[in-house]
Each structure stands twice: as C-alpha cells, then as structure tokens.
Amino acid sequence: MAITTGSRAASRTRRPLTLDSIVRGALVGLFVVLMVVFILGPLLWLGVRAFAGNWTFPNLLPDDWTLRWWQVVVNDGALGVAVQNSLFFAPLTVLVSAIICLPAAYAFARFDFPGRRFFLISLFATNAFPKMGLFVTLAALFYALNLMNSVLGILVVHVLGTVVFMTWIPAAAFAAVPRNLEEAARDAGASKLRVFASVTLPMALPGIIVAAVMSFLASFDEAQGTYLVGAPAFMTMPTQMYSLVLNYPTQVAAVFSILLAIPSVALMLVAHKHILGGQLAEGFQIK
Amino acid sequence: MTIHEPLTEPLAGTTKPGTAASGGGLTIRGLHKILGGRTIIDNLDLSVKEGELVSLLGPSGCGKTTTLRMIAGFLEPDSGSIEVEGQEVSHLGAENRPSAMVFQNYALWPHMTVAKNVGFPLKLRKMSKTEIKDRVEAVLELVSLLHHKDSKPARISGGEQQRVALARALVQEPKLLLLDEPLSNLDAKLRVKVREDIRKIQQELGITTVIVTHDQEEAMSMSDRIAVMNAGKIEQYSTPEALYARPETEFVATFIGSMNRVEGSLNNGLIARGEDILGIRPEDVILADAPFAGAVPATVERVVPRGHFQEVYVRRADAQLRSFVSGELMQPGQQTYAGIRKAMTFRDGRLVEEKGAAL
Structure with a gap:
C-alpha cells in the first residue's frame, strides 16, 4: 500500500520534470541556433568569402576559389602600413596606460585619500558619454595643441579608452x-619596494594581465577616435577597414577582417592559458 | 655575523633558559597605545628572559595582539621602549628588527613554493644560492617538511602550512620569535601535537619566544611564564602553576581554570554573606557519602559527565557549588555531604586571603 502510493507520487513528480526538461532542451537548442546564426554564421561567411572568386546568388558555395584577395592585401602598401601602425599603437598604449594607471590603481587600493571615491567613479566618465561627442571636443582641443595627425594625439585617444580597465x-x-x-x-x-616587487605585484599579476589584454584589444579595435585624429596620416587596421569596405571588393574586407582577428584570438588563448591554468586558481585560495 | 654561519651550528650550541647572559631577551617599558580614541595598551611593562617562552594570554580585545604587533614593528607605540637583547628597537621598521613572526593565518606567499617561502628572508640577506639551499633544507628537516619543499602552500595541509610559517621564522635565526595565535586554525588533536612540537623546537634552539593566545590550556602547557592581560594591562605575570594556585586578582582566578564565585566569606567551612568575593576551585569542593569535618549536607542538582571526571552541581544551605569529582557517576537528587577544602577571598578584585579548611 505504502509502496504503491510511493511510486504514484514518484511518477507524478516525474511528469512535470519531463516537461521541464523539454522546455530546457528547447531553450538550449534555440540558444545554440542563435549562436550559430549570429556569431558562427558571419564568421563562416567571412572565412569562405576571403577565398571566393565569383559567388552568384542562389549558390551556397562560391563558383570558384582564389587566393587573389590575400595577394591584394599583402601587396597593397597602405594595408601593410595599417598593420604596422596597429601593431605599433596597441602595445605602446598598453605600456603607457600601465605606467599611468597602475600606480593610481595601487593608490586606490591601498590608501584612503580625500576624493578617492570621486576619482574612482569619475573614471567611468570617459565611457559614460557617446564616444563621438567626446572625440569631437577632443579634436577641438587637439587642433589648439597641434596634436592632430600626430602619434601623441592618437596615443592620447587610445590611452583614454583603456583607463577604466587599467x-x-x-x-x-x-x-x-x-x-x-x-x-x-x-x-x-x-x-x-621589495615587498611590492616580490609579493604584491606577483599576486596581483593575473588581474593586471587581464587588464592589459583588455586594453590591448580596446586599442587594437579603436576606430572612431583614431580616424578623427589620425586620418589620413596614420591609418590603423580598423580605420583602414572603413576605406576598404567602401573602395574594394568585399573579399578584401573579409581577408582584412580575418587578419584583424588574429592578434585578438592569439592574445585571448595565451591569456586564457596563463590566467586559468596558473596562479589565479591557486593564488586566491589563501584566506 | 652569526648569519653567515651554517644553521646547524647554532642548533648544536643550545642555550638553556636561565643560562643566558644578562641584558638578553626582551624588555618592554611603559608601552602605551591609543587607537581610535581608546586606550588599547596602558603603560605596559614586560620582561622576557633570554631563551624563555612567554605567553600573552587574555580575552579578545585585551590588547595582546596589539602588543605583539608593536614588538614586531607593524604598529608604532605612542610611548614606551622596546628592547631586544639590550638594543632599543621601537624606532626601527619591521624589516630591521631582530624578531621574526609567525602569523595567525600563516601568511605564506601562495605564488612561491615551500622552499622559496622559507628561503626568501635569506635571499633578502644576499646569501649565495647554495647557502640558502643548505639552510632551507636544514630548517625544513627540523620541522620535518623536507618532502614538501617543492609544493605550493595551497597544496599542503593546515598543520604543514603552520610548520612552514615556523620554518620561515626560524631560518632567520631571530633573537626573538613572535607567534600570533599560532594554533587557532588547527583542529583540536593537531593543536596538541603542534604545540608540543613548537615547545620542543623552541627549547632545542633556546629562542626567546612570545606567544599570543586566548587559549589558557595552550598557554599553560607551553609557557615558562604567562602574562595574563585584561583591558590593556597585565593582571599577573607568573609561572603557569603560580597563576592557577595563587591568582592575584579575581579576573585571573576566573580566567584561568574554573571557579565557584560566591559573595561572602568562609567561616568554619560555612559561607557567610558579605561584601567580599569568595573563589573556590571546583576540585576544592569535596563530596562524600558520610559526614566529615567541615562538611555540610547537600543535594546533587545536575551532573555533567566530562569523560575523565564529572562536573557536579550541589546545593548546600549556604550556596550552590560546582565540584569536579571522579568515580561512580552521581545522580541528580542524590543526598551527599559537601565540604570546602580551600577558598580565596577577593576584595576590590584583588586577592586578600587564602584559606584552607581543616579537611
């Protein structure tokens, strides 16, 4: 008697569980489909596009394959310069940002000074307003200071974008x-000084690496401000993208997008290995 | 410079407590500290002989940790002097003091291996790599942790971390070893073992040692002398035996061991109501089936078995008393005779009289 009621109760609880799992399965499925369509899809299209010759409408795959667009990019002097510029500005931005921001970060963490909270919150200000508005006013200032079309000007713009992370x-x-x-x-x-170098810095390093990676990527992807302050004297990869999309066949833009993604992906993989596999896991177990 | 001698040498030449030259050890005079408008340490004097192990014992907030942090150099005293082996250190930063500290939560550097942790103080003293290696291995051997030298602190147990922290302090060959609640993060069984280990190593090396603890059993079992602290002052500073047998104040009597606290005074084994405070240790309350001199009929009210003994609450005509007795378990409601073997009388918190009844 008791056993029967028990099994009936069990079957009763199992039924809503099945319904629950169906709903859950459907949601997961929907999520996967959305991921594929909106993230993997464009990437796949980009990958195919970069090697496509002609690609006529109803066909799922290109009519013919070619490496011509890669040749165009490699041989085009302006594009090579853009790659060089990007690889110049991104590490320099991280370095300058670290020199300026890390001492400030230490001060925020360890000392209680008047206006501490105000400064900490106001760092968000650069990210709180529409970027373009900030850059236009910045440009006005840069004209006055003769910083337009200069390395320093672009550096200032890039560093500004990394201050919050750093x-x-x-x-x-x-x-x-x-x-x-x-x-x-x-x-x-x-x-x-030795305490800082031997204990504080190594223990805070995982966080600093995360900040450096994010700053690198922010600088590497920065287009609006760089375009406004640097073009046409200094074209970086993202700003060159603008002219590419307008002036070249779409295949070249595809090749260029893939090139633009390489440093980001590489950096993410390295950071992932070092941060998740290394000290972070062990270092923070201490009470 | 003793620092450049191999570690084994000072280990071999042990200094027994008491055989030390004069001027050794630790001398604190007139130490005063106010934090946040509150007097934490009030004109404290303390002297620790060379090779002696002294415990600062007291309830939380009594100022024992503050005192230790001032000795170590993490906190600056408002006034007073701290001398280690005759050298005034109160103006020195922690890094320049001849003391080494073992922190409550061990404070091992998680990004360094056990050997790197222990070797760091030597690296700062610019020793050669081979010398550091030899000394680190010698001291890890001492705390029997050599097999863990390449482990990260997070991979070893709490008791082992404790010993690494001790090794890191000992490798500096400090003139003064400071331990802040060294056993509070260990489980009860391990605590007994580690405290014996610490005491053994301390006696072998003859290091002047100050331990901060709130655990009276820990202090009683390890120390040469105990300074019982209360509200920023030392209430009593004496050997563990004297502390228990002859507490100078009511605070010490209640803090060390347990005590029946009764208002009144003892007259021919009977308690008469009065202004004074009577302190009677539970083992001095004698229970017997038959009447004996000084005994009064009593009723057992509550019995708490405590393993090796039982805690018995008896009601006499004059007071309720707690007694520690061994033997057959007593029953609540049982009739018995209770006599007081010894009692201490406190007036204004201080011991004025110690009376033993003729039992």
Missing part, C-alpha cells in the same frame, strides 16, 4: 592581496 581591475587585484602577506615580507626583512 585602473579598476588592477585596483581590485591589489586590494585582494592580503595585508599580512605584505607584513610577512616586511618581517622577513624586505624594504617597502
């Missing part, structure tokens, strides 16, 4: 370093 993320990382780990190093005989 301050907030490392500040959180510095703040997460337990005080008594630093005290233990002092006790062992280390000077304040």
Whole structure:
C-alpha cells in the first residue's frame, strides 16, 4: 500500500520534470541556433568569402576559389602600413596606460585619500558619454595643441579608452592581496619596494594581465577616435577597414577582417592559458 | 655575523633558559597605545628572559595582539621602549628588527613554493644560492617538511602550512620569535601535537619566544611564564602553576581554570554573606557519602559527565557549588555531604586571603 502510493507520487513528480526538461532542451537548442546564426554564421561567411572568386546568388558555395584577395592585401602598401601602425599603437598604449594607471590603481587600493571615491567613479566618465561627442571636443582641443595627425594625439585617444580597465581591475587585484602577506615580507626583512616587487605585484599579476589584454584589444579595435585624429596620416587596421569596405571588393574586407582577428584570438588563448591554468586558481585560495 | 654561519651550528650550541647572559631577551617599558580614541595598551611593562617562552594570554580585545604587533614593528607605540637583547628597537621598521613572526593565518606567499617561502628572508640577506639551499633544507628537516619543499602552500595541509610559517621564522635565526595565535586554525588533536612540537623546537634552539593566545590550556602547557592581560594591562605575570594556585586578582582566578564565585566569606567551612568575593576551585569542593569535618549536607542538582571526571552541581544551605569529582557517576537528587577544602577571598578584585579548611 505504502509502496504503491510511493511510486504514484514518484511518477507524478516525474511528469512535470519531463516537461521541464523539454522546455530546457528547447531553450538550449534555440540558444545554440542563435549562436550559430549570429556569431558562427558571419564568421563562416567571412572565412569562405576571403577565398571566393565569383559567388552568384542562389549558390551556397562560391563558383570558384582564389587566393587573389590575400595577394591584394599583402601587396597593397597602405594595408601593410595599417598593420604596422596597429601593431605599433596597441602595445605602446598598453605600456603607457600601465605606467599611468597602475600606480593610481595601487593608490586606490591601498590608501584612503580625500576624493578617492570621486576619482574612482569619475573614471567611468570617459565611457559614460557617446564616444563621438567626446572625440569631437577632443579634436577641438587637439587642433589648439597641434596634436592632430600626430602619434601623441592618437596615443592620447587610445590611452583614454583603456583607463577604466587599467585602473579598476588592477585596483581590485591589489586590494585582494592580503595585508599580512605584505607584513610577512616586511618581517622577513624586505624594504617597502621589495615587498611590492616580490609579493604584491606577483599576486596581483593575473588581474593586471587581464587588464592589459583588455586594453590591448580596446586599442587594437579603436576606430572612431583614431580616424578623427589620425586620418589620413596614420591609418590603423580598423580605420583602414572603413576605406576598404567602401573602395574594394568585399573579399578584401573579409581577408582584412580575418587578419584583424588574429592578434585578438592569439592574445585571448595565451591569456586564457596563463590566467586559468596558473596562479589565479591557486593564488586566491589563501584566506 | 652569526648569519653567515651554517644553521646547524647554532642548533648544536643550545642555550638553556636561565643560562643566558644578562641584558638578553626582551624588555618592554611603559608601552602605551591609543587607537581610535581608546586606550588599547596602558603603560605596559614586560620582561622576557633570554631563551624563555612567554605567553600573552587574555580575552579578545585585551590588547595582546596589539602588543605583539608593536614588538614586531607593524604598529608604532605612542610611548614606551622596546628592547631586544639590550638594543632599543621601537624606532626601527619591521624589516630591521631582530624578531621574526609567525602569523595567525600563516601568511605564506601562495605564488612561491615551500622552499622559496622559507628561503626568501635569506635571499633578502644576499646569501649565495647554495647557502640558502643548505639552510632551507636544514630548517625544513627540523620541522620535518623536507618532502614538501617543492609544493605550493595551497597544496599542503593546515598543520604543514603552520610548520612552514615556523620554518620561515626560524631560518632567520631571530633573537626573538613572535607567534600570533599560532594554533587557532588547527583542529583540536593537531593543536596538541603542534604545540608540543613548537615547545620542543623552541627549547632545542633556546629562542626567546612570545606567544599570543586566548587559549589558557595552550598557554599553560607551553609557557615558562604567562602574562595574563585584561583591558590593556597585565593582571599577573607568573609561572603557569603560580597563576592557577595563587591568582592575584579575581579576573585571573576566573580566567584561568574554573571557579565557584560566591559573595561572602568562609567561616568554619560555612559561607557567610558579605561584601567580599569568595573563589573556590571546583576540585576544592569535596563530596562524600558520610559526614566529615567541615562538611555540610547537600543535594546533587545536575551532573555533567566530562569523560575523565564529572562536573557536579550541589546545593548546600549556604550556596550552590560546582565540584569536579571522579568515580561512580552521581545522580541528580542524590543526598551527599559537601565540604570546602580551600577558598580565596577577593576584595576590590584583588586577592586578600587564602584559606584552607581543616579537611
């Protein structure tokens, strides 16, 4: 008697569970389809497009395949310069941003000074307004300072876009370093500078690497401000994209997009390996 | 410079407590500290002989950790002097003091291996790689952790982390070893073992040691002397035995061990109501089936078995008393006779009289 009721109760609870799992399965399926259509689809199209000759309408695949567009990109002097410019500005931006922002991040994390919260919040200001509006006013200032079409001008624009990452993320990382780990190093005989170099910095490094990767990508993808301040003297890969889309066959833009994605993907893979496989996991187990 | 001698040498030449030259150890005079408008340490004096292990014992907030942090150099005293082996250190930063500290949560650097953690203080002293390696291995051997030298701290157990922290302090050959609640993060069984290990190593090396703890059992079992602290002051500073047998204040008597606290005074084994505070240790309340001199009929009210002994609450005509007795388990409601073997009398918190009844 008791067993029958038990099994009936079990079957009763199983039925809504099946319905639940159907709904869940459908949602997962829908999510996968959306991912494929909107993320993988364009990438796939891009990959095919870069090697396509003619591609007439109803055909699912191109009529013929070619490496011509890659040749065009490699041989085009302006495009090569754009690649060089991008690879010049992105690391330089990360470096300058780190030099300016990391000490600030440390100060935000470790010292309580008047206006600390105000400064911390106001860092968001550069990201709170429409970027184009900021760049137009910046351009007016740059004309006055003779910074238009200059390396310094572009650098300023790029660094501005990275300040938030380079301050907030490392500040959180510095703040997460337990005080008594630093005290233990002092006790062992280390000077304040040595404590920072041997304990604080290595422990905050995963956070700093994340910030550096994000800054690199932000600089690498920055187009609006660079175009406004740098064009036509300094064309980077994203700004060159604008003229490519307008002036070349779409295949060239496809080739260029793939090239533009390579550093980002490479950087993400390296960062992923180092951050998830390395210290971050172990380093933060300490109480 | 003793620092350049191999570690084995000072290990071999052990200094027994008491045989030290004068001027050794730690001397604190007139230490004062106000934090956030509150007096944390109030004109504290403390002297620790060379090779001696002293515990600062007290409830949380009594200022024991603050005192230790001032000795270590993480906190600057408002006034007073701290001398280590006759050298004034209160103006020095933590990195320049001849003391080494073991932190409550060990504070091991998670990005370094055990050997790197222990070797870091030596690296700062610009020793050669081979010398660092030899010394690190010698000290890891001492705490029996050599097999873990290439492990990261997160991969070893709490007790092992504790020993790494101890090794990191010992490798510096400090003139003064400071331990902040060293056993509080360990489970009960391990705590007993580690405290014996610490005491053994401390005696072998003859290092002057100050331990901060809130655990009286820990302090009683490890220390040469105990300074019981309360509200920023030292209430009593004496050996563990004296602390228990002759507490100078009511606070010490209640804090160390347990005590029946009764208002009144003892007259021919009977408690008469009065202004004074009577302190009677539970083991000094004697229970017996038959009447004996100084005993009064009593009723057992509650029995708490405690393993090795039982805690018995008895009601006499004059007071309710707690007694520790061994033997057959007593029953609530049982009639018995209770006599007081010894009692301490406190007036204004201080011991004024110690009376033993003729039992």
